[in-house]
Amino acid sequence: MSAPQHAFLTNRDMILILGAMKSVIRSGALQNYQTLVQALGGDSWELLRRNNINPDALRNPETPISLTSTIHLLEETAAATQCPDFGLRLSGYQNTETLGTLAIVIQSSANLAQAVTDASRYLFLHSPAYEIVLDQHSALFHDCVALRFGIRLPEFIQQRQIIDGCLGLIYRIGRLLSARQFSLRGVSLPHTPIADESVYRRYFGVPVHFAQPYAALHVHRDVLQTDLKAVTPALRQLAL
Secondary structure: OOOOOOOOOHHHHHHHHHHHHEEEEEEHHHHHHHHHHOOOOOHHHHHHHHOOOOHHHHHHHOOOHHHHHHHHHHHHHHHHOOOHHHHHHHOOOHHHHHHHHHHHHHOOEEHHHHHHHHHHHHHHOOOOOOEEEEEOOOOOOOEEEEEEEEEOOOOOOHHHHHHHHHHHHHHHHHHHOOOOOOEEEEEEEOOOOOHHHHHHHHHOOOOEEEOOOEEEEEHHHHHHEEEEOOOOHHHHHHOH
């Protein structure tokens, strides 16, 4: 008998595999997408199909779907429903359940600083392309830190709706975890406003700075030590 043939991955194969992994996100990211589209008079099934997302995939939040398709979906939905703040509005329909098991870990952190560390460490489980970084020095406020969010993709894609939505959700989760003691001072976005600036101000309750180098929430540095209502340590360990 001849020796078994072994398949070896070339560097190009590895690059393609890693690139494909980065372009995936849990379908939980579209939590209540269909509800909002219906409220706006749109056809969510048609929009999902046009962007190659099986509507049935949204039944299980752990189902992996294409991140690129999700980004295009949100941009197209905003245009189709004539709702320029769709991404931001969608975050208002979402909660910690969007993040699945990661939410349990974050909610059971000792304080906000630990919650940010946990989110940064395990966010790849939601999408390998997502990144949260705590910058100890805000470029806008001397007494603040910057909670920066970004999406790393190999190609340029317009990300305005998903960036707005993700930053809006991070803000909502921060307020929820800290019992509304999330001392937000300002918001920075890498794009120009896609809705009236007053919409952003009303949502975040603070000035929003556009066309900045990165997307971030700028919070007073003391807020990081805000104690959280910790979940049972055993539950945290199980989630980890």
